[in-house]
Amino acid sequence: MTNRDTQTVLQPVLINRLDSKIQYLNQLELAINNNQVSKVYELLDSQKFNEQIRQREHADSNAHLSVLVSDLQNDIASFLAPELIGYLTSQFDFLTFNPVQDEPTLYDVYIGDWWNHRQLGVLDILSASLTLDNHLISELTATAKLPDGGTLDDIKIQEINKIIDGLEGFLSDNTKRSLELRVIEDQLAELISNKAGLFGRGDKLTKQSLEKKRELLLATQKRVPEVQNKLDEQQKELLKLEKLDVLRQLELQAIFTTFTDLTSFIGALEQIYVSYIHALQQKN
Amino acid sequence: MDNFKIKNYSEQLGKDLRLFDRLHLLIDTLGTTENLIEILDVLQKILDFDSHQSKMVRIDNPFWFPDTHWVTLAFAKFAMSASLSTTVVTLPQAQKVVELHFEEWPNASFRFTKAPLAAGGYYLEETAQNLRVLYWDVVRRRFYLDAQQFATLVQTEALQIAGVEALATFQKRLTAIAEQLAEADYDIVLPGSDTANQGNLVMTQKDLSADILDALFVSAAKQQFILKRIQNEQTGAEIAVGDVIIKLLQQRVDGGHAQWHYDIVDDHQKVTIYTLLQQLPFFYRWYMGNLNIVALKDKREVFVD
Structure with missing residues (x-):
């Protein structure tokens, strides 16, 4: 068989395949030209179209054709x-x-x-x-199952609020501690100046007790910056959780204006x- | 022993009496004139009056009043001419400074106190809460609203009870006084108090952190208001409150910073940012919680505690 003979044999198959591609491009061109959007979708993925729209099981793929327009x-x-x-x-x-x-x-x-x-x-x-x-969907699903007004982070928020109350209490007591410290320092100064170093047993005990109290107050006061930082951290965490709760609530509210439940959405x-x-x- | 010269005595007495006669004329003019420029002129002269120039005649009795008294009286004249709502001036028993009662706020009273500034000037304060409304410097011609304390004041019970209309009346009064003072070349800064100028109300600090807007979002949502994103030619967020929209917008400024401001959009031009602070607890709580950042930019340097 000559080369020409071989070519002649293969020609129809090749021409057919070329023809099918040309036909595909022509169809796509026509669909776009006539604003036939549904046809465009069919041409982009005929298997999906046939299976999902025409309900034909195991339809053939036209990926070999749609690849022609992959650069478009x-x-x-x-x-x-x-x-x-x-x-x-x-x-x-x-x-x-x-x-x-x-x-x-x-x-x-x-x-x-x-x-x-x-x-x-x-x-x-x-x-x-x-x-x-999926993470967002699972959060919404969990929230939708809660009783009205319930939120996913309710317990965490309550815990953080308790911590914040405690930290704020500690900080607001600082003025009281400063005053107490000043009084103790005055008392100590008075003890020292009155006795000029000649402490009786009673005075020594008082002095020791005042010094111990002062030490304790100073140590407590030193914790203020650390407590302030912790308060800032907790407030940030609270805001983060509250924001997420608000977002989930708003999201569900919006969904439920159109859909009866999350599953149908x-x-x-x-x-x-x-x-x-x-x-x-x-x-x- | 020095000789006592009747002539010298008489001359000094005459000088002293003429000095007090001038004070008498000034006070008389303050009481009678309706000309606002004249009021300012007379007030300045009363404040400049130095009784120690008088060598022999002394006024040291219950009828001697401090500067703040005269400033309050002069302000009363401006307040009266600026509003149809009446202003009543009373002198409480055993007090040395009169109090102002504006009809719109029957449960509040105001008077001027001396500002602890080297530059001088006076603060108009609500007497029960000691909250400042404004700073008035007669010499340097400055008239500034304390945006932070005024925001607090509008939330107090006395002003809450009086309601939105009362606040509007008071703000109109302030704006009208400012207009009069502007004619006397005053530097006027009353951020957010004029219903006709509720755009570009600049915040105290640049570069709002996301946390601050998140906090507003959460705070608003708890009261069923929604902070929405703005994504058009402007960038920021907004909350619709009925027909009114609170916009928080940012503009890029030098140094890579963003300057934030409020635009209060009200087609009826009836509300100001203070109306909203008074009527929306969530907005007020957020505003006060971030006061040093989101409060309206005012002339903070003259407001000293």
């Missing part, structure tokens, strides 16, 4: 993002979506627009799917792709 992912994401973000905002009006810098395919998703709002996950525009922060997040494509299809 950012542009395709920029094309798809506004509509997807618009849809998600209408369905989850308490979520905020911020584009990830230099990553047009990704959006950071936050719950709420309040100070220090926490990130719920990352939205992938090309797969219309959300990767959730998480379910809705996991079904973004399906619900979005269905919404697009209904629109058309």
